[in-house]
Amino acid sequence: MAAVSAENRGLRLAARYAVLVLVAIIFVFPLLFMAMSSLKPDQQLLADTDSLRAFLPVGDISFDNYVAAFERAPIGVFVFNSVLVTGITVVLTIIVCSLAAFAFVFLHWTGRGIIFSILLATLIIPYETIFIPLLLMASQLPWIGTQGLEIGWLNTYRVQIIPFIADGLSIFLFVQFFKDLPRELIEASRVEGASWWFVYRRIVMPLSGPVIATAAILKFLFMYNQYLWPLMVVQAEEIRPVMVGLGYFTDQLNVPWGEVMAYLTVITIPVLAFYLSLQRVFIASVASTGVKG
Known part of the structure; x- marks a missing residue:
């Protein structure tokens, strides 16, 4: 048997x-x-x-197609812009959304249930429905830069980053993960005199590798594949991301298919590199974040 x-x-x-x-x-x-x-x-x-x-x-x-593609359009600039915008957005999203989720789960304050419900309700609102109000707002918002006070955020990196830092899905993922963390560990730390900032930075976040990797991958894919919003707010070629650059590249007449494939191959490399690196982080976090009683 x-x-x-x-x-x-x-x-x-x-x-x-x-x-x-x-x-x-x-x-x-x-x-x-x-x-x-x-x-x-x-x-x-x-x-x-x-x-x-x-x-x-x-x-x-x-590699003739790659040489011709890079001569036809500044692909390196497009990739750099997308990696920069996406990387900064992912980092800020992890920080802001994890802090918000920490407040929802571990801190007691009036109205947190109502606010969390409103936050969840925003998940059913498509981003495309708020792009026009966002565009009007971005064209009028002030900004203090190196040249003093400026009006309008169009044709800047910040207009591609700031509107997407906080999102309901990332906060929801962190909330659900934080709820499963052992409360005894948090309570013991508080009894020992640890501040909430210490608990967040030294206890909660080191245990949150899996949800950090998940939220980072989802945000990376969303930001890297952005097309409609950058198309509306970016006209300058030097800050154009890869997806808008792809439209600009293929709109030219008689672009050989080999060059199109070369462009697609180049812009796929950052996605694969990011995914594979975070997959390793995810596996290592799952293996090392167990808490024994």
Whole structure:
């Protein structure tokens, strides 16, 4: 019986890994096709689409499409702008939303239930419905910069960052995670004289690796893929993000498919790098944040 049970477990494990490999292949193939196509001239690219050669580095392989794409548009500037805006927004979102969630979960103050309910209600409001009021507000808001008082935030980095720092979904994720943390640990720290800031910084946040990684990935994907809002508030090429830059790139006449694939490959690299790095952080956090009684 033990041998049969072990054999069944082995078959189930093999079937599970087979399914995982199949799912991985489904997700990897488009990326592989994009990367391989970016190395081929258009004629070969189109000829290879009806065979497995489309996924292989065979034929006339070169980096000519990348050179031509970078000459056609300042792709490096677009990628830098998106990485900068997205990175700053992710960091500020983690700080602001975790502090808000900490106040909702651990601090007792009048009206927190009502305010949290209103916050949850904002999750059903599409961002697109508030873009016009935000645009009107951003065009009139003052800002004290290096040249003194300025009116209007258009064509700046701040107009792409500040409106998206705090969001209901990130706060909700932190609230739900903080509720599952052991209250005994928090209460013991308070009895020992720890301040709320110490509890947040040295106890709660070090235990919150999984939710930090989750919120960061969701915010990164949302910000990096932003198109409509930057299209409305940014006209200057030097601060244009990648998605608006992609529209500008493809709007030009007779852009070869190889150059388009090269552009897509370049702008995909930061997403993969960010996801893989946070996946490692997520796994390490799950393995190291257990609290024993």
